Amino acid sequence: MTTTIDGTTARDWINEFTRIFANAQQRLTELDRLAGDGDFGTNIASALRRVSDVLPSTADATYRTVFSAASEGFLRTGGTSGPLFGMWFRSIARAGHNSAVLPELAGGVAGGLGAIQSLGGAKVGDNTMIDALAPASEALSEAAALNLSVPAALENAARASRTGALSTGDLIARRGRASYVGELARGVLDPGAVTIALFFEAGATAAGSPQQWQDLGVNTVKR
Amino acid sequence: MPTNRQFINQRDNVISEALEGLAATYPDLITHDAATSLISRAQPTFGKVGLVSGGGSGHEPLHAGFVGKGMLDVAVAGAVFASPTALQVQAGTTLADKGVGVLQIVKNYTGDVLNFQIAAELASDNGTVVESVIVDDDLASDSDNGGPGRRGTAAVITVEKICGALAEQGADLSTVTAAGRDIVTRSRTLALTLDGCTHPGNTSPAFTLNAHEVEFGVGIHGERGTGRVPFAAADELTEQLIIPLVDSLGLKSGQPVIAIVNGLGGTYPLELSIIARHMHEVLRGRGITVARSLVGSYVTSLDMHGVSITLTAVDDNIIAGWDAPVRTPTLTW
Numbered sequence: 001m002t003t004t005i006d007g008t009t010a011r012d013w014i015n016e017f018t019r020i021f022a023n024a025q026q027r028l029t030e031l032d033r034l035a036g037d038g039d040f041g042t043n044i045a046s047a048l049r050r051v052s053d054v055l056p057s058t059a060d061a062t063y064r065t066v067f068s069a070a071s072e073g074f075l076r077t078g079g080t081s082g083p084l085f086g087m088w089f090r091s092i093a094r095a096g097h098n099s100a101v102l103p104e105l106a107g108g109v110a111g112g113l114g115a116i117q118s119l120g121g122a123k124v125g126d127n128t129m130i131d132a133l134a135p136a137s138e139a140l141s142e143a144a145a146l147n148l149s150v151p152a153a154l155e156n157a158a159r160a161s162r163t164g165a166l167s168t169g170d171l172i173a174r175r176g177r178a179s180y181v182g183e184l185a186r187g188v189l190d191p192g193a194v195t196i197a198l199f200f201e202a203g204a205t206a207a208g209s210p211q212q213w214q215d216l217g218v219n220t221v222k223r
Numbered sequence: 224m225p226t227n228r229q230f231i232n233q234r235d236n237v238i239s240e241a242l243e244g245l246a247a248t249y250p251d252l253i254t255h256d257a258a259t260s261l262i263s264r265a266q267p268t269f270g271k272v273g274l275v276s277g278g279g280s281g282h283e284p285l286h287a288g289f290v291g292k293g294m295l296d297v298a299v300a301g302a303v304f305a306s307p308t309a310l311q312v313q314a315g316t317t318l319a320d321k322g323v324g325v326l327q328i329v330k331n332y333t334g335d336v337l338n339f340q341i342a343a344e345l346a347s348d349n350g351t352v353v354e355s356v357i358v359d360d361d362l363a364s365d366s367d368n369g370g371p372g373r374r375g376t377a378a379v380i381t382v383e384k385i386c387g388a389l390a391e392q393g394a395d396l397s398t399v400t401a402a403g404r405d406i407v408t409r410s411r412t413l414a415l416t417l418d419g420c421t422h423p424g425n426t427s428p429a430f431t432l433n434a435h436e437v438e439f440g441v442g443i444h445g446e447r448g449t450g451r452v453p454f455a456a457a458d459e460l461t462e463q464l465i466i467p468l469v470d471s472l473g474l475k476s477g478q479p480v481i482a483i484v485n486g487l488g489g490t491y492p493l494e495l496s497i498i499a500r501h502m503h504e505v506l507r508g509r510g511i512t513v514a515r516s517l518v519g520s521y522v523t524s525l526d527m528h529g530v531s532i533t534l535t536a537v538d539d540n541i542i543a544g545w546d547a548p549v550r551t552p553t554l555t556w
Contacts (some may be wrong), residue, residue, distance in 0.1 A: 072310070075308060075309045075310050075341065076308050077308060078301060078302065078305050078306055078307070078308050078338075079306075079334060080334050080337050082308070083308070083309045083338055084337070086309065086341070087341055087344075119337055119340060119341065120337070
């Protein structure tokens with residue numbers, strides 16, 4: 001079983017994330033239209049275009065160069081979600097070199113979670129990307145402690161972040177754009193949290209644990 | 224037939240063409256870097272604390288108009304009403320570093336604060352020492368609901384002027400930072416408008432008002448205010464801005480202030496002077512000394528037909544900093 005993430009796996013991960021995000025973009029924009037200002041899908045899509053512009057070639061791809069490229073692409077994107085994702089990817093990138101073992105990845109994800117929380121001030125339950133990211137980070141750390149393989153660990157992280165993303169449907173936003181509309185956003189999944197879940201699902205697929213992940217999104221809007 | 228015609232070419236080129244035009248007008252003062260949307264001093268001063276500010280465009284002459292001797296070293300321009308990216312701000316912060324640290328002057332908006340903070344962290348990794356002053360002077364957005372807090376508006380001029388004077392005189396980073404934070408605590412702003420603003424390339428304003436309405440407590444991003452008040456004569460509307468500022472700052476008779484009457488982009492200079500006239504009358508009536516004042520459109524919201532008033536409670540040191548020489552496209556004395 002795979003115990004490291006090398007440059008090729010990292011590239012596959014980013015490419016798979018880009019692919020499934022493109023499929024989900026429309027319904028994420030719809031979620032943001034219900035609870036924010038409707039530009040989330042376009043912003044992340046343009047960040048991912050910038051990522052693919054700077055993504056290293058297969059020959060140059062290492063764990064670090066791939067996630068650094070992801071960080072740069074997002075940091076070049078305005079708004080608030082873009083730079084938060086950018087700092088998160090930066091922490092992931094700095095956790096490894098040519099490749100990363102699971103404890104390194106888990107450390108990078110946890111560090112990035114801390115960076116986002118100190119920048120944005122959101123906690124679990126505030127109806128933001130943190131609601132998907134915190135459980136994913138916890139799942140990765142547990143998997144690392146149990147010496148699980150990378151594909152199994154990412155599958156656990158994907159499940160945990162999906163559950164976290166679904167929980168945002170019941171929450172009222174206290175941070176981010178949706179915090180301005182209060183009750184109106186009840187029943188609407190947070191698009192940032194859904195995106196985090198998609199990212200870990202892409203990771204599980206890229207690492208060799210393909211699953212048929214059911215679409216997250218509009219079906220779960222309650223109203 | 225569009226009602227709001229504008230002097231623009233392509234919508235996407237509005238910011239870069241405007242910055243290019245400004246730099247071409249003041250080649251002895253400022254330089255434009257098109258790749259990063261930065262305006263910096265034509266002749267950088269080494270060994271002095273660097274001052275960098277910036278934010279969304281649409282507030283001209285803020286910020287680029289305040290780059291020069293005695294004020295900013297670098298201004299970073301985002302798209303209209305949108306924060307510049309963290310990497311743009313990082314480039315600006317690094318460019319402003321002349322060896323003894325950089326002060327970022329940031330208006331309190333979520334995106335600006337976030338991207339400047341990230342930029343500070345990135346620039347720190349490369350050895351630049353960075354401090355920041357968050358300007359949050361807008362009284363209309365004052366609330367204790369744990370939200371983003373008061374917005375940053377025209378007090379940014381006073382902060383940049385005073386910090387600029389200290390930096391020019393060779394003060395160290397902590398002194399310049401402390402002075403900036405002190406000005407913020409001493410400053411409040413309130414604004415109202417007779418009409419919404421229109422984005423470049425749009426044909427209708429962000430919001431419209433009836434003839435008998437005034438939007439009270441507006442910010443500088445074309446957003447709605449905190450409420451509507453009846454349209455009235457200039458003196459009456461001026462009073463509605465000043466009295467809450469005086470109360471909020473607890474200004475007593477004998478207290479000197481720096482006062483800024485600021486047009487939001489579509490207000491005639493004639494109107495601003497009429498507002499300034501009554502502002503002086505009201506403050507004089509309360510025994511408050513207007514030590515220095517400024518009237519003009521400095522922190523705008525595109526073509527908004529509105530006005531803001533900023534009061535800063537000052538002392539002799541602050542007045543000396545205000546009086547110190549400045550040479551920028553917008554302020555020169």
